[in-house]
Amino acid sequence: MEKRVINPWKWQDKRSYAQAVxxxxxxxxxxxxxxxxxxAEGISSNENMESQIIQTLKNLEQVITEAGYECNGIVRLNIYTTSTAELWPHFNILQDWINKHNITQATTLLEVKSLFETLKVELEATVVK
Structure with a gap:
């Protein structure tokens, strides 16, 4: 696989994403x-945003590794949240996870009216190898 990151500017670097991959x-x-x-039992969390982000990242990582891929192969990561105001104070958790796995990805962040049941954050990824 050949990967090329396209960043016409520098400001996105502090936000842990690329303009295009x-x-x-x-x-x-x-x-x-x-x-x-x-x-794992199919029960939606009703905990706070921080706890939900941590569990969501664990679930994302588990799916990726069980499929035989690696997290550093993520090229697109879409973030859906019911509250960007609630997400921002914990955004460093996402950034630390991205840095830990040496990921450079295109990202879209969307605030949505609701997610399934009591959920506050959802991560959708495209991974290559």
């Missing part, structure tokens, strides 16, 4: 459904 000659592409803070 080009992939040539991938071995495979994994499209991951939106992952949330749902337990």
């Amino acid at each position: 080009e992939i040539k000659n991938p071995e495979g592409t994994l499209y991951v459904s939106g992952q949330t803070a749902i337990s």
Whole structure:
């Protein structure tokens, strides 16, 4: 796989994403459904935003690794939240996870009216190898 990051500016670097990511000659592409803070038993979290972000990242990582991919292969990460105001104080959790896995991805952040049941954040990823 060949990966090229396109950033005409520098300001997005502090926000942990790229303006565009080009992939040539991938071995495979994994499209991951939106992952949330749902337990292995299928119970939606009713905890705070911080706890939900942590559980959502664990679930995302589990799906990616069980599929035989690596988190550093994430090229697109869409973030859906019911409250950007509630998300911002904990955004460093996402940024630290992105940095830990050496990910450079295109990202879209959307505030939505609601998510499934009591969920506050959902992460949807495209991963290549």
